[in-house]
Amino acid sequence: MKILMVNKFLYPNGGSETYIFKLGDCLKALGHEVEYFGMEHEGNCVSNSLGLYTGDMDFHTASKLTQLSYTLKTVYSPEAKKKMRLLLESFAPDVVHLNNFNYQLTPSVIYAVKDYEKKTGKRVKIIYTAHDYQLVCPNHMMLDSFGNICEKCAKGDYMSCFKNSCVHSSKAKSLIGSIEASLYKALKAYKHIDAVICPSEFMKTKLDLNPALKGKTLTLHNFIDKAPVGKTEKEDYVLYFGRYSKEKGIKNILEAKGINFICAGSGELEKEIEKAGIKNVGFKTGRELEELISKAVCSVYPSTWYENCPFSVMESISLGTPVIGADIGGIPELIENGKTGFLFKSGNTADMEEKIKALTENSSLANEMSRNCLDYKFDTAEAYTKKLLKIYETEG
Helix, strand or coil: CEEEEECCCCCCCCHHHHHHHHHHHHHHHCCCEEEEECECCCCCCCCCCCCCCECCCCCCCCCHHHHHHCCCCCCCCHHHHHHHHHHHHHHCCCEEEECCCCCCCCCHHHHHHHHHHHHHCCCCEEEEECCCCCCCCCCCCCECCCCCECCCHHHCCCHHHHHCCCCCCCHHHHHHHHHHHHHHHHHCHHHHCCEEEECCHHHHHHHCCCCCCCCCEEECCCCCCCCCCCCCCCEEEEEEEEECCHHHCHHHHHHCCCCCEEEEEECCCHHHHHHCCCEECCCCCHHHHHHHHHHEEEEEECCCCCCCCCHHHHHHHHCCCCEEEECCCCHHHCCCECCCEEEECCCCHHHHHHHHHHHHCCHHHHHHHHHHHHHCCCCCHHHHHHHHHHHHHCCC
């Protein structure tokens, strides 16, 4: 089988890139052909046989004038459609697997597939893995400009994004987001997607609010491959690792009393963490991070937004460390309450403190939960890929 993996970034940039790289490797190992389409970038580590990519669009480092030139391209990209068509004609994939494509590539890539089908008569299955809520929310996180949960756009009122300046608190960017979402709703672009893979059941319920997607969504939790660190002695600290930002619930960590936190990460709230006297070891990866996780009595995941299927929760449990997690989004689907951790009311510092102390002050319970975590099995990348292949092969 030939699979064309589509993602705006083709270099290590976040979760979706980790996903497509690992997935591509597994598909190749099982004897399938895989190529990639996305933006041109000096850091690209995957490719396609024609060397065709769209121009790089960086909204964070580009000048104001350059960003202005992106305006129409973020709604519809003739360049992406043209190059995608050329690649389709050369590679002739059986499946086009979409990932993050809005704004930089745009849904024009979907129309490239449909044009190719008309020209060649070849049926190409379009699969989409939802890494966020983009198809029902222009700012992709279902948060308003104040950081509060908002579902107005999910119900089809996309101009709410503009009214509330939901994209980077910018009226201009929010207007583009509202136009893009409204246009593709009117064109019914997403009806051409054959199946939508949701990494959590919670996300599935939100994407089902879009009539074009309902009936096409299915839940497939993310995979994780973690080699055991080996026997480690637990140390007297609670670990938070990840981004230091408001929606991650850092406020709860700052407010908590009598808990020995260690934070590993980076972000805009880094100074607040250090001012509170909390130990900040900075951004960690690889074996160093794994050891930090393994030695913690528990980790904490206090998000206040609709988390999807957070890798951090899976990683912690896989390494034998229970998770105290907020009961929001897809987090509850990953934690067996009372066995591999505890759930607490999202945003409730007192409830979080109580659940953390239930472990840190009870070594026998902490040890029992640690053993439960090591026994718990998430899908490996190979197991996940085999499930995905069944979706690729399903008629319809």
